[in-house]
Amino acid sequence: MALAMCCAAAGAAVAGPKIDTWSDRAKTPLNPGLKQIGTIKPRGANEIAGSNWTLGCETLDRDFADYQQYKEYIVPLGIKTIRLQGGWAKTEKVKGAYDFTWLDTIVDDARGRGLNILLETGYGNSLYKGGGGTDLAGGFPTSDEGLAAWNRWVEAMAKHYKDRVCDWAMWNEPDINKKHKPEDIAAFNIRTAEIIKRVIPDARIAGLSLASSSPKLLESCLKALAEKGKVDLFHWFIYHGYEFNPDNSYQKVEELKATLAKFSTKAKMRQGENGCPSELATKFALSNHPWTEFSQAKWDLRRMLGDLGHDVESAVFTICDFNHTGREINRKGLIHATADKKVDKIKLAYYAVQNCVAVFDNTLERVKQPAVGVMYDKSTASFAYRNKKTGQSLVVLWDNSGVPDDAFVTRPAQVVVKGLAIKGPVWVDLVSGRIYEIPADRVVKAGAFTIFKDIPLYDAPVLIAEKAMLQLGP
Numbered sequence: 001m002a003l004a005m006c007c008a009a010a011g012a013a014v015a016g017p018k019i020d021t022w023s024d025r026a027k028t029p030l031n032p033g034l035k036q037i038g039t040i041k042p043r044g045a046n047e048i049a050g051s052n053w054t055l056g057c058e059t060l061d062r063d064f065a066d067y068q069q070y071k072e073y074i075v076p077l078g079i080k081t082i083r084l085q086g087g088w089a090k091t092e093k094v095k096g097a098y099d100f101t102w103l104d105t106i107v108d109d110a111r112g113r114g115l116n117i118l119l120e121t122g123y124g125n126s127l128y129k130g131g132g133g134t135d136l137a138g139g140f141p142t143s144d145e146g147l148a149a150w151n152r153w154v155e156a157m158a159k160h161y162k163d164r165v166c167d168w169a170m171w172n173e174p175d176i177n178k179k180h181k182p183e184d185i186a187a188f189n190i191r192t193a194e195i196i197k198r199v200i201p202d203a204r205i206a207g208l209s210l211a212s213s214s215p216k217l218l219e220s221c222l223k224a225l226a227e228k229g230k231v232d233l234f235h236w237f238i239y240h241g242y243e244f245n246p247d248n249s250y251q252k253v254e255e256l257k258a259t260l261a262k263f264s265t266k267a268k269m270r271q272g273e274n275g276c277p278s279e280l281a282t283k284f285a286l287s288n289h290p291w292t293e294f295s296q297a298k299w300d301l302r303r304m305l306g307d308l309g310h311d312v313e314s315a316v317f318t319i320c321d322f323n324h325t326g327r328e329i330n331r332k333g334l335i336h337a338t339a340d341k342k343v344d345k346i347k348l349a350y351y352a353v354q355n356c357v358a359v360f361d362n363t364l365e366r367v368k369q370p371a372v373g374v375m376y377d378k379s380t381a382s383f384a385y386r387n388k389k390t391g392q393s394l395v396v397l398w399d400n401s402g403v404p405d406d407a408f409v410t411r412p413a414q415v416v417v418k419g420l421a422i423k424g425p426v427w428v429d430l431v432s433g434r435i436y437e438i439p440a441d442r443v444v445k446a447g448a449f450t451i452f453k454d455i456p457l458y459d460a461p462v463l464i465a466e467k468a469m470l471q472l473g474p
Contacts, residue, residue, distance in 0.1 A: 061087025
């Protein structure tokens, strides 16, 4: 009986379908007309020293998702930092009594897996009159009693996690509550950040956590912080800013960076929440569009690599679908979940993100000087990278002209690279992870230039990379 109970417990710990590790795990109809020689070998978070990305593990504070159902999928994905939300209302259910057991279970498990935590403060607590809203768009605490209780909770949380959590973020998306003016957002950020810093002097704090990517709103918030001399409380400033075509984000991103530079030489902009549904949604960001697993995977990759190419840290939203009580299931997860929070499918986007993070880790640096020219019948995005130690190089590029769709038809592009040696080049599709030979007659060297002729291109990121810098799987 004891053996049977142990076996049952072990079986219960492995919730949902197994992660596919075979070469065809990310199935697409892509046929670039090249000879396939392998696939990208996935790397777990424990095999990667660091990267640009944070993985969303949100809404556990409101029980919209179940960490125990998806925890085994985090490390194999390859992202080392996860975003959690603190959950005042779930922690303080009796005035003055804080029970962090629910969050300890998650934080300690994640840390035991070698993961870093970004812990977001919020939301409010209806236990107190004027204690603030308890869900998305909920207002800040407003009463003296509510604000005093908020102060006590933030301090208690900071003390509880001071040896386990260094990275913190402010109240999520305060700007979608129209009662909150920039001055209110700044004041509440200062209140919260100062408490954390008093308890954890070396804490790294992400300020604002704005839903918007409006440079005007950011400037108003920063101005209010600067008037109090408090900009330097913050290591990052977070924006979200969803776009149906993710590449349409970057004019504003560059404006956000320029705006921040007027107020700080230290702080950086950080994209704190972005993802794409895998099916038609009627609520939340990017709703009322016929998304599929194909277009979701393309969208996620374009946002990840667009952010990397514009030098901003970036979040993938989110690891798992969650059932937002009173609204609908948010299908932006990399893995599919049922209405009762059970994981029942691994989506294509999971494997696509896994391919991306297996290649783009902190051993690479963006090469800003060499020119990459792409001759193609539509607009494109392209960025070059080099391994800091070996000098091995790659170029990533994609058709950025429209909203990602379900087609996997490539068209030829002529790619000219100046001042960057790509030795033994191969062509890589990041959605599927497949690696292909580039025929020798398609590579022409002319002085400082290398011309790659008739390179397949479509609306998802592909690589021209040195084969030696890639780990090939089965």
